[in-house]
Amino acid sequence: MDAAPHPDLGPLARLIGTWSGEGEGHYPTIEPFRYRERVEFTHAGKPFLAYRQTTVDLRTTLPAHAEAGYLRAVGRGRVELVLAHPTGLVEVAEGTVEERPDGLELRLRSAVHRTPTAKEVTAVERHVRVGGEVLRYDVAMAAVGQPLQHHLAAELRRHG
């Protein structure tokens, strides 16, 4: 987009761009897996970012996960995230963004809603850190009767 990032984005403007790298997934009900990920944050001159990501399974090289949604700056260091997954889930998340000397730190907790055919996921927590050109995140998930616990960790680098 041509417009400058909206000033209310504050430190979230540091996310704008394309990031890629690798991550690992674990959960008691599945085999561990490794993935390659591509993440895009774009803006339209408004106080939100459009977010989307896709992953490829490193073992099979086939498309694995995807997510798309919007990250909303709502003032006083508060952030909201709304997100859809092709697995039939949506997330409505609230949390905080803190500016760091060379980046930011985001913490978000989601309520999850789903279609009748989707797997039962009940809560998701995200912890995202950006330092310079590196973005790291951890995702915890409560699903299929398991308590909230570590699920994903990845390290991405900005390339656009």
Add this chain to the structure above:
Amino acid sequence: MDAAPHPDLGPLARLIGTWSGEGEGHYPTIEPFRYRERVEFTHAGKPFLAYRQTTVDLRTTLPAHAEAGYLRAVGRGRVELVLAHPTGLVEVAEGTVEERPDGLELRLRSAVHRTPTAKEVTAVERHVRVGGEVLRYDVAMAAVGQPLQHHLAAELRRHG
């Protein structure tokens, strides 16, 4: 994507591509408006489509609405849609897809969930018809205390 569309997509595969055109919005609580819209349906070889759209207000020429999510083929003419809006809404929709001689007809009804700062939208209904290279849709919405009623109508043409 390189893969062929997943066979379970059935008539939904007709949506794959980029569409653009114009639409009109009405609601008792706002002034009528006209918009230009761009819609993309893409696939990754799986039985869902990634969907996103953006609109520009025809009067101000500024970005207006956006949506992103996934349309899932779940068998027997049933379809699910999960969707996020930058206004802080998510939709979880169910409905039907019917094949037409030269296209398809989709009917979807959404439950809506939202962040604390989002406007109160409680239900959305979508009726989408594709005939050849033309996609028409109507959206009805229940919001801010108003009953479910006509909100949007648009006509788009495929250009990719």
